[in-house]
Amino acid sequence: MGSIFSKIISGEIPCYKIAEDENHIAFLDVNPNAKGHTLCVPKKEINKLFDLDATSYAALMEFSRTVALGLRKTVPCKRIGMTVIGLEVPHVHVHLVPLNAMEDATFGKKEQIDADEMTALAKQIAASL
Numbered sequence: 001m002g003s004i005f006s007k008i009i010s011g012e013i014p015c016y017k018i019a020e021d022e023n024h025i026a027f028l029d030v031n032p033n034a035k036g037h038t039l040c041v042p043k044k045e046i047n048k049l050f051d052l053d054a055t056s057y058a059a060l061m062e063f064s065r066t067v068a069l070g071l072r073k074t075v076p077c078k079r080i081g082m083t084v085i086g087l088e089v090p091h092v093h094v095h096l097v098p099l100n101a102m103e104d105a106t107f108g109k110k111e112q113i114d115a116d117e118m119t120a121l122a123k124q125i126a127a128s129l
Helices: 004-010 054-074 115-128
Strands: 017-020 024-028 038-042 079-083 094-099
Touching: 004 024, 004 038, 017 054, 017 115, 024 054, 024 115, 038 054, 054 079, 054 094, 054 115
Parallel strands: none
Antiparallel strands: 017 024, 024 038, 038 094, 079 094
16 A cells, blocks of 8 residues: 555545655645645655665755745745654655744644645645756
8 A cells, every 4th residue: 555645646646736746745734833735745655754865865855955946936934944754754855944943843743734725835835846
């Protein structure tokens, strides 16, 4: 059975997609730490970041950078934080989180954002790439 991210990639589960290329997809986190919290995910299901080969690792970081630059143009914040934890979903993913304070980087703080706002935000970020 594939991860929830594999199901999103295959279209079995919908997402608020921001960007996609041949090897990656970026979408808004449905349980965000902050407005604009985005996940960048390789399409190939690999459990751990450092199990990616060097080329795939570099490509994921470059894809994440591109998405972060668009996110920064769209969501007012002091910076875009990046973290890789990977304990909840066994599929490599990079969290991009708009930050205004250190508390925004904790995964204990969550935002409630309705579906219409998520859809509009995903479109705005995608347009800024």
